[in-house]
Amino acid sequence: MKLNRSTDMALRIAMLAAANPRRMTVDELSDQLDLPRNHVAKVVQRLQRLGVLVTIRGRSGGVAFAEDGGRTTVGHVVRAFEGDDEVVSCDEPACSLRAACRLRGELRRARDAFLAVLDDVTLGELVAGPTGPALLALGLPRPRPAPSGGPPGRDVSPSATVPRPPEPHAPPSPVGPSGARPAVPGPV
Structure with missing residues (x-):
């Protein structure tokens, strides 16, 4: 069963909030999970209504994991975001096999087992x-290219954020530790 994008976002937001001991803003959640801010805000609202998150308004506000949020099952969150729809739609357009088909029942059984x-x-x-x-x-700062004309003494070119390959190593010296060349075995 494939989860919709909102369900995926809800689970990732809930997990990040659960792991983080401090409150986070919607912008921080959006940045750290690399998700669109408006979608994050909507998902946070729904998670708050489910009792998974607590939201606090104001200057020192933010989003925090609810005290009882850790006892919420993943199945509860998935049902809330996915709904109770059937895995397949037999009504639109109407399926001519509906009266005799066992597929719908088996898919329902599979969905129930998944949940x-x-x-x-x-x-x-x-x-x-x-x-x-x-x-x-995930909350660690990610390297972002600085705008051109950044602070003096700082390389702001795009190549400054790209990792460079390691320097090639010099071949081993043919001279041994005593300064003498090692004996090379000749033909026998």
């Missing part, structure tokens, strides 16, 4: 172990 697995995983479990620190590493 049952996600019901066994909480958001808190998703950020346990190495995932939490990896999520926080």
Whole structure:
């Protein structure tokens, strides 16, 4: 089952908020996850209504993981964002096999099994172990090209942010540690 973009964003936002001990702004979430700001704002609102996030307005406001958010299951979030629609639509246009078809029922069973697995995983479990620190590493500043005419003494060319290949190594010296050339075996 493929998740829609909003569901994917919701899970990533919830995980980052869960791993981060401080409040974050919508702009920070957008930058760190490389997602469109307007979409992030809408998803944050929905996650707040679900009780996953807490939003605080004002100068020192932001978005934080709700105290009980860690007990929320991934299945709950996925259902809230995906809805209860069938995997296939047999009505538009009307399928002539609908009365005798077993596919719809089997796909429903597969969807239910998929969601049952996600019901066994909480958001808190998703950020346990190495995932939490990896999520926080997303917040590290990314190199961005400086605008032309940047501060003096700073290279602002686009090549300044591109990693350079390592310097080639010199071939080993034919002279040994004592200064004498090693004996080269000749033909036997």
